[in-house]
Amino acid sequence: MTLLYTYKYMTPEQYFNQMNPPVKKQYDALREFFHYRQKAETVALKYGYTRQSFYWMVHEFKARLEQADTDLFFQPKVLGRKPKERSGEIETFIINLRKFNYSCDDIVVMGQSHGYDLRYNYVYNLLKEQGFAPLYRRSKKEKAMLENPLEQAPRSVVIENCVEQFNSGNIGVLCFLPLIHKYGIDRVIEKSQYPHTSQMNSLSSILSFLALKLSNVKRYSKDDLWCMDRGSGLFAGLNVLPKTAWFSSYSDRVTREMNHDFLKRLHKIWHTHGLLTDTWNLDFTTIPYWGEDEPMENNWSGKRNKALAGMLAVLAESPDSGLIDYGDTTLEHENQDAVVLEFLDFYKKSSKGAELKYLVFDSKFTNYENLASLDRKKVCFITIRRRGKNILEEIDKIPAKEWKLVKVDCAGGKKRTLKVNDRIIFLTGYNKEIRQIIIHSHGREKPALIITNDFTLKCTDVVVKYCHRWLIEKAISEQIEFFHLNRLSSSMVIKVDFDLTMSILAYNLYRLFASETGKYSSFTAPKIFDKLISNSGTVKINDQTIEVIMKKKRSMPVLLNLLKKFEPLEYPWLHNKQLRFQGATTL
Numbered sequence: 001m002t003l004l005y006t007y008k009y010m011t012p013e014q015y016f017n018q019m020n021p022p023v024k025k026q027y028d029a030l031r032e033f034f035h036y037r038q039k040a041e042t043v044a045l046k047y048g049y050t051r052q053s054f055y056w057m058v059h060e061f062k063a064r065l066e067q068a069d070t071d072l073f074f075q076p077k078v079l080g081r082k083p084k085e086r087s088g089e090i091e092t093f094i095i096n097l098r099k100f101n102y103s104c105d106d107i108v109v110m111g112q113s114h115g116y117d118l119r120y121n122y123v124y125n126l127l128k129e130q131g132f133a134p135l136y137r138r139s140k141k142e143k144a145m146l147e148n149p150l151e152q153a154p155r156s157v158v159i160e161n162c163v164e165q166f167n168s169g170n171i172g173v174l175c176f177l178p179l180i181h182k183y184g185i186d187r188v189i190e191k192s193q194y195p196h197t198s199q200m201n202s203l204s205s206i207l208s209f210l211a212l213k214l215s216n217v218k219r220y221s222k223d224d225l226w227c228m229d230r231g232s233g234l235f236a237g238l239n240v241l242p243k244t245a246w247f248s249s250y251s252d253r254v255t256r257e258m259n260h261d262f263l264k265r266l267h268k269i270w271h272t273h274g275l276l277t278d279t280w281n282l283d284f285t286t287i288p289y290w291g292e293d294e295p296m297e298n299n300w301s302g303k304r305n306k307a308l309a310g311m312l313a314v315l316a317e318s319p320d321s322g323l324i325d326y327g328d329t330t331l332e333h334e335n336q337d338a339v340v341l342e343f344l345d346f347y348k349k350s351s352k353g354a355e356l357k358y359l360v361f362d363s364k365f366t367n368y369e370n371l372a373s374l375d376r377k378k379v380c381f382i383t384i385r386r387r388g389k390n391i392l393e394e395i396d397k398i399p400a401k402e403w404k405l406v407k408v409d410c411a412g413g414k415k416r417t418l419k420v421n422d423r424i425i426f427l428t429g430y431n432k433e434i435r436q437i438i439i440h441s442h443g444r445e446k447p448a449l450i451i452t453n454d455f456t457l458k459c460t461d462v463v464v465k466y467c468h469r470w471l472i473e474k475a476i477s478e479q480i481e482f483f484h485l486n487r488l489s490s491s492m493v494i495k496v497d498f499d500l501t502m503s504i505l506a507y508n509l510y511r512l513f514a515s516e517t518g519k520y521s522s523f524t525a526p527k528i529f530d531k532l533i534s535n536s537g538t539v540k541i542n543d544q545t546i547e548v549i550m551k552k553k554r555s556m557p558v559l560l561n562l563l564k565k566f567e568p569l570e571y572p573w574l575h576n577k578q579l580r581f582q583g584a585t586t587l
Contacts, residue, residue: 026057091126104120107123110225113240114154156241156242156243159238159574165541168536172533173231174231174235175581177235177579178563184269190202193258194206207236227240231537234574251493254495263327278355278356280317280318281318283469285313286308286311312332312336314331314339330497340374344359358382359379360382360466363384368430369429371430380457383452383466385449386449406459408463408467419440435451436450437459438450450462519558536550547582550581550583
């Protein structure tokens, strides 16, 4: 320490005037002996050595020179990083995973979840040295079918408030955190009736389910890569997501009352932010049941074009924002006609003072008696009347002069010409007069019969409102395809009503995310996932911030501009740290 302190305050003149260090003195003495051919006695006397000690130094130098690989006095400066010491355990871990066709990125993610300090370049260079050829480009289905050689996933615990860095193959899911915090969904989850455990609170529990829904994970076969990814765990405030057994056991504790209460709380959020209108589209969907120990009613599945044993579910969608506000899987044939009144009760209790003016649904959604009940409650409805043989014969007898042509706005700014007949009829069962609009030239051979109790709305507006009902059919298709409501491939047993509730929340987050982008507001959830969310990268956790560094994509500028405005937000379940999103500077 004294020598360093002396050097620190020494001038260049003082440095070169000081006594020669031993290595420098030995070099100069040997140089004069071998290079300038000076006598040993003369050199020893000049540099303060005894003749015997100098002869020994000459002898030792010759012996070392014969075996030396580098300079004996001056070490050359090696450029670049120092070679990292390799552990046989880490090498075995990496090589075993590559034998099962895992990519370098996947190996880094799985290694970091098990506590190994792995980096991409280290894994890549090791596999290259071991003679492994680069992997061919594989489809998502092929990647999902990879066998996992690891015995078990790490234990899920609450993330510590420390400085660290790790890689993630599912880093894009963190882009939803700003929306969750902005709309107060995290606070709604904390105030909900959902259960918690001594190891994990309700917020981390629900966010764990949500992380899987948002990530397009279609196969929950085992403790696979999704429950080893640190980025997915960070989304829920955990090191990694829990194992499949935990998800099933947690679902068993959730009741219909908890889901109903949670949907009410979400409804208040959507209503407060002005995302709901006075019109609602309602429709049924069938969620197939693949077990054998439960008696299930047969319900028609439009997706599979046949009747299946399963649960009949109802969904309610706001046509302007595209948000799904209500869902229920406890329906049976004997009470399915009354679901329209149950939704009306849900809406009025959830949003006091809000006006619900129009309900739009299919012909088989409810009966005429319930239509009369809606009319008495001063709620307008628009639905389709079933076409019988006698009704079609009556339509054929309508004179040509009673038909008129109307133009209806379609997608892309185009207009479509329809032939309509607008009249007032008496409807048996409804027991009073009702407005009926018959539509021809709508792409089908048989005419469509729209009935409504609104006698003031323009004919074209009635037609447009009913056409918007097809949007919920599109949303249901997304629920089944993207959010895997009826996937047989999953061995994770989740209660259907809870699964539907989590799917509704995930679907709404995608709709909000799309609307925030502006450019991609019309994109479906699968397109938003592929274009913006599906990505990998690095997470750096600092004292005050969490830096999310995502790999380059063509749509990255749009995503970064969107997330920039949310940077001041602090996330309580992440130790009140701020999120900073940025693109990687390298590929």
